[in-house]
Amino acid sequence: MGPGPSDVHPRITAAMARPTIGHLDPVFVGMMDQVKEMLQYAFATQNTLTIPVSAPGSAGMESCFVNLVEPGDKVVVCQNGVFGGRMKENVERIGATAIMVEDEWGKPVDPNKLEETLKSFPDAKIVAFVHAETSTGAQSDAKTLCEIAHKHDCLTIVDAVTSLGGSELLVDDWEIDAIYSGTQKCLSCTPGISPVSFNDRAVEVIKNRHTKVQSWFLDTNLVMGYWGPNAARAYHHTAPINALYALHEALVMLQEEGIKNSWQRHMDNHLALRAGIEAMGLSFVVDEPHRLPQLNSVTIPDGVDEAQVRSRLLTEFNLEIGAGLGSLAGKVWRIGLMGHSSRAENIFLCLSSLEAVLNEMGADINTGVALSAAQKQLSS
Ligand SMILES: *Cc1c(COP(=O)(O)O)cnc(C)c1O
Numbered sequence: 001m002g003p004g005p006s007d008v009h010p011r012i013t014a015a016m017a018r019p020t021i022g023h024l025d026p027v028f029v030g031m032m033d034q035v036k037e038m039l040q041y042a043f044a045t046q047n048t049l050t051i052p053v054s055a056p057g058s059a060g061m062e063s064c065f066v067n068l069v070e071p072g073d074k075v076v077v078c079q080n081g082v083f084g085g086r087m088k089e090n091v092e093r094i095g096a097t098a099i100m101v102e103d104e105w106g107k108p109v110d111p112n113k114l115e116e117t118l119k120s121f122p123d124a125k126i127v128a129f130v131h132a133e134t135s136t137g138a139q140s141d142a143k144t145l146c147e148i149a150h151k152h153d154c155l156t157i158v159d160a161v162t163s164l165g166g167s168e169l170l171v172d173d174w175e176i177d178a179i180y181s182g183t184q185k186c187l188s189c190t191p192g193i194s195p196v197s198f199n200d201r202a203v204e205v206i207k208n209r210h211t212k213v214q215s216w217f218l219d220t221n222l223v224m225g226y227w228g229p230n231a232a233r234a235y236h237h238t239a240p241i242n243a244l245y246a247l248h249e250a251l252v253m254l255q256e257e258g259i260k261n262s263w264q265r266h267m268d269n270h271l272a273l274r275a276g277i278e279a280m281g282l283s284f285v286v287d288e289p290h291r292l293p294q295l296n297s298v299t300i301p302d303g304v305d306e307a308q309v310r311s312r313l314l315t316e317f318n319l320e321i322g323a324g325l326g327s328l329a330g331k332v333w334r335i336g337l338m339g340h341s342s343r344a345e346n347i348f349l350c351l352s353s354l355e356a357v358l359n360e361m362g363a364d365i366n367t368g369v370a371l372s373a374a375q376k377q378l379s380s
Contacts, residue, residue, distance in 0.1 A: 001337065002321055006186070006341040007188065007340040011249055013246070023238050029233055031244070032227065035251065038248070039197070039251065041259065043197050045171035045172045051196060051223065053195075058086070058194075059194050060180030061087065064179070064198075065091060065128075067206050067220050069096045071096060072095065073096040073125045074099060075125065075126045076114065076126070076127045077098045080130070082135035088100065109129050111141065111145060114145060124154055127145065130159040132163035135325045136328060137291060137292045139291070155177040157180075159179075160179050163186070164187060167292065177202040178197070181195045183195070186262070188253075193244065193247050266342050272374045281366045282301065284297060284298060285331070297328065299332055302364070305361075319350060321333050322334035322335070348371060352370075
């Protein structure tokens with residue numbers, strides 16, 4: 001129950017153990033088409049350029065930036081946690097300028113600040129932001145931020161590593177131009193693959209670049225020779241065959257559950273955990289309307305050695321929870337309810353073991369009430 005990787009369903013690890021066939025094998029090529037189709041379903045998009053990048057979420061981030069940004073461009077980067085800082089790094093390493101819109105950690109990106117910034121920088125080309133900030137547990141309003149960006153003629157790059165599968169995400173309806181995600185958060189798959197999607201507007205920008213994409217490996221023009229529609233399926237790199245079996249199975253499971261049901265399950269389980277946490281007398285850092293159901297930042301009671309709590313949960317109860325980062329370090333625990341980890345048995349394990357450890361350490365919490373509060377919420 002950390003901030004990812006989440007628990008991997010046994011069906012997914014079993015899929016991974018299938019024999020490794022060639023990356024040009026017709027059976028494998030057929031599976032590639034299914035993966036692309038199922039990713040379109042997950043992202044709620046018709047974008048043809050919707051593919052899994054053969055590397056973790058950070059490579060999906062880099063793929064969006066290196067393909068869309070050229071040296072000298074101005075990119076507005078909204079930062080309200082760790083991952084916005086990485087976007088800035090990406091922009092600067094390309095030789096472009098990052099214009100920062102900063103919000104407090106634990107708060108969503110402020111649309112008014114974005115609007116003001118875009119008025120001051122009319123030549124900005126792209127707006128980039130994180131939909132679900134895993135480092136804090138805050139969710140930003142992607143639809144509104146995209147509307148503002150488009151009003152000022154900017155393309156959008158959206159980090160959906162933690163939102164995909166866990167919270168509402170509608171790439172076409174919200175007109176997101178480029179988006180990347182990861183496999184190990186709410187898709188509950190093994191780490192190492194990054195689904196990305198680019199719409200026609202973004203593809204147009206990539207086609208009309210003045211300079212070569214600085215990364216050979218991530219250049220979508222080359223990658224599409226292997227992954228693209230009607231592509232020759234020419235060798236670009238050896239696809240991570242078994243990791244893609246795993247992603248395929250994860251996406252089959254997402255379709256079986258239904259994406260809306262998956263969003264709802266994440267919300268229902270978050271509400272049950274919340275009921276227990278609050279009954280214990282602990283509270284949440286992020287204001288309710290912006291709280292991520294899949295990543296719960298919970299305040300640490302006074303006088304408690306937070307690292308010792310995490311270590312005891314791990315060694316005595318086999319339960320991992322995450323530490324706070326940046327300005328929230330030492331102030332919060334980050335409890336993940338992502339993908340296959342988001343289920344009732346984990347809520348009860350977390351509440352009961354946290355209560356036991358905190359009580360023994362002499363923390364000022366309410367005991368004997370958390371489990372029934374969670375149960376009441378689950379059956380409501
Ligand atoms: C996990 C995460 C990433 C990075 O993904 P990796 O697979 O670790 O490279 C990027 N952005 C967000 C919001 C994340 O939660």
